[in-house]
Amino acid sequence: MSLRRTTLAAAALLSAGALIAGCSSTAPEPAASTPSGPVTGEVTFWSSLSGMADVAAAFNASQEDITVTFEEIPNGANGGYTKLSAAIESGTGPDVAGIEYDRLPGFVASDQLVAVDDLVAKDVLEAYDPQVRELVSFADASYALPYDAPPLVMWYRQDVLDAAGVEVPTTWDEFEDAARAVKAVNPDAYLTSFFTNEPQLAPLSWQAGAQWFSVDDDRWKVAIDGDASVEVADYWQRLIDEDLVKAQLGFSDEWTADLGSGVINGWVGGSWSASGLKTRTEGAGQAGKWIAAVPPTWDGEPSGALSGGTSFAITENTENAAAAAVFLEWLTTTPEAVEARGAVGTAYLAYPGLNEVAASVAPVDYYANDIYAVFDDASENLGPWAWGPSYDITSTALKDAVATAPTLTDALEQTQAATVDGLTSLGLEISE
Numbered sequence: 001m002s003l004r005r006t007t008l009a010a011a012a013l014l015s016a017g018a019l020i021a022g023c024s025s026t027a028p029e030p031a032a033s034t035p036s037g038p039v040t041g042e043v044t045f046w047s048s049l050s051g052m053a054d055v056a057a058a059f060n061a062s063q064e065d066i067t068v069t070f071e072e073i074p075n076g077a078n079g080g081y082t083k084l085s086a087a088i089e090s091g092t093g094p095d096v097a098g099i100e101y102d103r104l105p106g107f108v109a110s111d112q113l114v115a116v117d118d119l120v121a122k123d124v125l126e127a128y129d130p131q132v133r134e135l136v137s138f139a140d141a142s143y144a145l146p147y148d149a150p151p152l153v154m155w156y157r158q159d160v161l162d163a164a165g166v167e168v169p170t171t172w173d174e175f176e177d178a179a180r181a182v183k184a185v186n187p188d189a190y191l192t193s194f195f196t197n198e199p200q201l202a203p204l205s206w207q208a209g210a211q212w213f214s215v216d217d218d219r220w221k222v223a224i225d226g227d228a229s230v231e232v233a234d235y236w237q238r239l240i241d242e243d244l245v246k247a248q249l250g251f252s253d254e255w256t257a258d259l260g261s262g263v264i265n266g267w268v269g270g271s272w273s274a275s276g277l278k279t280r281t282e283g284a285g286q287a288g289k290w291i292a293a294v295p296p297t298w299d300g301e302p303s304g305a306l307s308g309g310t311s312f313a314i315t316e317n318t319e320n321a322a323a324a325a326v327f328l329e330w331l332t333t334t335p336e337a338v339e340a341r342g343a344v345g346t347a348y349l350a351y352p353g354l355n356e357v358a359a360s361v362a363p364v365d366y367y368a369n370d371i372y373a374v375f376d377d378a379s380e381n382l383g384p385w386a387w388g389p390s391y392d393i394t395s396t397a398l399k400d401a402v403a404t405a406p407t408l409t410d411a412l413e414q415t416q417a418a419t420v421d422g423l424t425s426l427g428l429e430i431s432e
Helices: 008-021 052-062 080-090 104-109 122-127 130-134 158-164 172-185 201-207 227-241 253-261 273-284 321-333 335-341 355-361 371-378 391-404 408-425
Strands: 041-047 066-072 096-100 152-157 193-195 213-216 219-222 246-248 266-270 290-293 310-314
Touching: 041 052, 041 321, 052 066, 052 321, 052 335, 066 321, 080 096, 096 104, 096 321, 104 310, 104 391, 122 321, 152 158, 152 201, 152 273, 152 371, 158 172, 172 227, 193 227, 193 266, 201 227, 201 391, 201 408, 219 408, 227 408, 246 253, 253 273, 266 273, 273 290, 290 371, 310 321, 321 335, 335 355, 355 371, 391 408
Parallel strands: 041 066, 041 096, 193 246
Antiparallel strands: 096 310, 152 266, 152 290, 213 219
């Protein structure tokens, strides 16, 4: 991502300072304020999420003042953010774009987005869960509207738990006991996998009370290998070493085959996992065998975390911020937008009141329990969390380290060092 107009250090410190450490700063001026008359014009919209072409078409059909032109772009892993950033830098970016929470700080730090506080209704911003809103808030300004807020969720084969004589685990100690019980019944079976290519160490650490990024005395504090995260890494390493979980490539043909054959009987995923799990297991006759569950806790106290999630932002290229804001608000807060997207996934929407609609179009009947009720429970008690100013550095380092380091704790230490080196090279002052 280009850093042409401002040092990443200054913008990123402002972004996290007001959010986490109470550092004072002045929010930038938005591109425009909400107009008093009818809003008209054309809006370009980029997203990698499936079903968004239908959402744009539904918006266009709902009124005649604003026309939205949609373009599907690759997801971040396949170059979508590179394309988006380059387009914004060249002045050819869209009016509205989808950006995941972990990448949003980098776009804000590069001055590529406009604040939306004066572009959308105040009560819209105030309606979000405070922790979710903080993920899009920097320097006392909001730079996007949250779309989904997918909680970290466990998925289990209920029949496999029953055969092993165990209840749904409520603590991680119980989870380990359940893994042993499943293995005792079938030595070839595992309660779940640990994905080596898409490690869930960030949300698992968040759920354990860790904070990988914060601000300390006007410096970014990086604590990826802090005590809580190390406890998580040591725990999963022990399960791997004792052959209680299977370390493997997530979303691979092998993993899919293992799900179908009963080798793998659980998934550390998110609310978004439901549709993919159905697709991968329905051919094996597993309808009605899977359940969603709130993740186990470390100390018995409820603690939630998100697993991914997307926001929608207005880019600095917009020439009609008012029209972009009208579409942005419709996209993220209306039942009509949820219905238009249809049954392409199991999104857990961030805006209050939308998940009843989401459940009505999602493949909920495949599961043996009320998965959206579980999503509600898993979304409670979200702990504090902020993504770093250039999380692509951390994400790349973590994937490389998990694939090559002797242990997961070593992987965290390597990721810590790589993140500190990478952010320092961008001009940031770092504390550990």
